[in-house]
Amino acid sequence: MPSSSKLSPYRTDPTACEECDLLAPATELALGEAQHCVRCGHILTSHLPDQGRRPLAYGLAAIIMFVLANSFTFMSFSAKGLGQEMTFLQCITTLVNEGYLFLAAVLSLTLIGLPLVYMGSIMLVLWRLDKPMHSKALRSLGRLLCRIKPWLMVDVFLIGVLISLVKLMGMADIKMGLSFWAFVGYTLLLIKTISSLDRMWFWQRLFGQTEGRELDLTAGAREAGLVVCHICGALGELGQHSCRRCGAHLHSRKPGGLGRTWALLITSAILYVPANLYPIMDTVFLGDTSPSTILGGVVLLWALGSYPIAAIIFIASVVIPLAKILALFWLCYRVQTGDGASPLGKLKLYRMTEFVGRWSMIDVFVVAILAGLIRLDNLMTIYPGPAAVAFAGVVLITMVAAMSFDSRLIWDLQQGERERE
Structure with missing residues (x-):
């Protein structure tokens, strides 16, 4: 027989969207339901079975x-x-x-x-x-x-x-x-x-629900004098230092502002150059060393007829890191210049860059696997190349850059334009 906890509705906390800052009321969710932000569609919390x-x-x-x-x-x-x-x-x-x-x-x-x-x-x-x-x-x-x-x-x-x-x-x-x-x-x-x-359910079970609030559901948390906790989703007062x-x-907005994101992006762009110019691995075959760059490996796989794998590596190791850097540069530039047009389109681009960034580590893992497996001393041995370190740095730094970018700044611009009208 199913437990009563599975069948009973789950009452969420009043919260705010961590991606656009719009306030969201407490509500009851049936099993399998999720609460979405009505403005940007971000999933705020879900009622999952047997958590x-x-x-x-x-x-x-x-x-x-x-x-x-x-x-x-x-x-x-x-x-x-x-x-x-x-x-x-x-x-x-x-x-x-x-x-x-x-x-x-x-x-x-x-x-x-x-x-x-x-x-x-x-x-x-x-x-x-x-x-x-x-x-x-x-x-x-x-x-x-x-x-x-x-x-x-x-x-x-x-x-x-x-x-x-x-x-x-x-x-x-x-x-x-x-x-x-x-x-x-x-x-x-x-x-x-x-x-x-689910994150919100987890914190509710540990320390209970947060207090009920009367919310203006057309306003952002900062407009209402509130701030949402990015860890547990609870609402606090603006100026409050820690979540109760x-x-x-x-913090109402991520600390460091755009300056931190700019610095991380510039660093990753610099590392992207040696990551693609230097060999990512060296193959020693019968005493002859054959270095291979990322693009060289893609070309070799394509020549051998491994078209899907060549395409995956090209997209994950060449296109995605470059596209992510350019996308974040563009988002930072648009926010810094005060362009508040198409906030939902900008947010979707940001979500995409944040989601795909970690998959660029595929090539680093491939090098580690080949270097660990192919150790036939007198016949063939594979060693990691200097580009492997630079490329891993590009992936990790762009991930941190995406995390340091505050997507709520996009919606702040739209709010500023409404106030000026």
């Missing part, structure tokens, strides 16, 4: 799969009578041995450290929901969950593995070990863990 149990179950299963993914052979490679096996962790240890500590740290954090912290924190908090736990520790763990979520890149790594397979199929015999299939399970279960928990529910620092 107290499903993330716990998925998280535990994902951790088991992670252990299995590190217990057996991940992939094996054989050519001309020589073979090499690779474990999952060998992708990282190879980078450390070759002196690429920055890349090793990126892989360690995005594939192991942060996902395990995320799942462990969810399991600990949900397990202790009905038990006493220090409120400061609960708030710290809850804020940590919200902040590290964008940096979980296990799914991107899995796509990188599949692209590596296509690259190697014409060169040698490739076999997938038990750890590969465990890693597929780990990836799918991590995605289910993330998608089965989750303890996060409150």
Whole structure:
């Protein structure tokens, strides 16, 4: 028999849209329903089934799969009578041995450290929901969950593995070990863990609903003298320093303004040049070294007839980083010059740049996989190239730039134009 918590409606908190700042009232949601911002369409909260149990179950299963993914052979490679096996962790240890500590740290954090912290924190908090736990520790763990979520890149790594397979199929015999299939399970279960928990529901269960408010639903939070918490969605008074529910620092607009976004974009644009000019990997075959740039790898795959994979790498590693930099430059310029036209179109462009940015890490992961797998000393060995570090820097910095850009500034311009009319 379904539990009453599954069938009972979920009453949301009064809040404001974190993307356009429009106030939204408290409302009741049936199971499977979501509350959207009426102005920009952003999902404010959702009523998901069994939120107290499903993330716990998925998280535990994902951790088991992670252990299995590190217990057996991940992939094996054989050519001309020589073979090499690779474990999952060998992708990282190879980078450390070759002196690429920055890349090793990126892989360690995005594939192991942060996902395990995320799942462990969810399991600990949900397990202790009905038990006493220090409120400061609960708030710290809850804020940590919200902040590290964008940096979980296990799914991107899995796509990188599949692209590596296509690259190697014409060169040698490739076999997938038990750890590969465990890693597929780990990836799918991590995605289910993330998608089965709603942020607002989570904070309500920890510290209860926020106080009811009479809201002007045609106004933004700042116009009404309010500020929305970007961690738990609670409303506070303008000028209030920290959220009363989750303890996060409150700010009506993201600190640093456009200046921080400009600085990050310029840095990423500078790094984009060596990322495409220098080799992203070096292949040593029978003593001869053959460097390969990102575009060179795309051309080679196209020549070998791997058109879909060549297109994926070209789009993910060349088009998306450049398009993201140009899109954010354009958005910053439009906001700085006071252009308030088509705010919804600008917001959709921003959402797209924020969503696709992490997928550019595919090429970095491909290099790590190939360098960890192909270590046939006298026949062929692949080493990461200097462009791998620059390219990883481009991806990470553009992600931070997108996070530092405040989309509410777009709607502030429209409000300013209405006031002048």
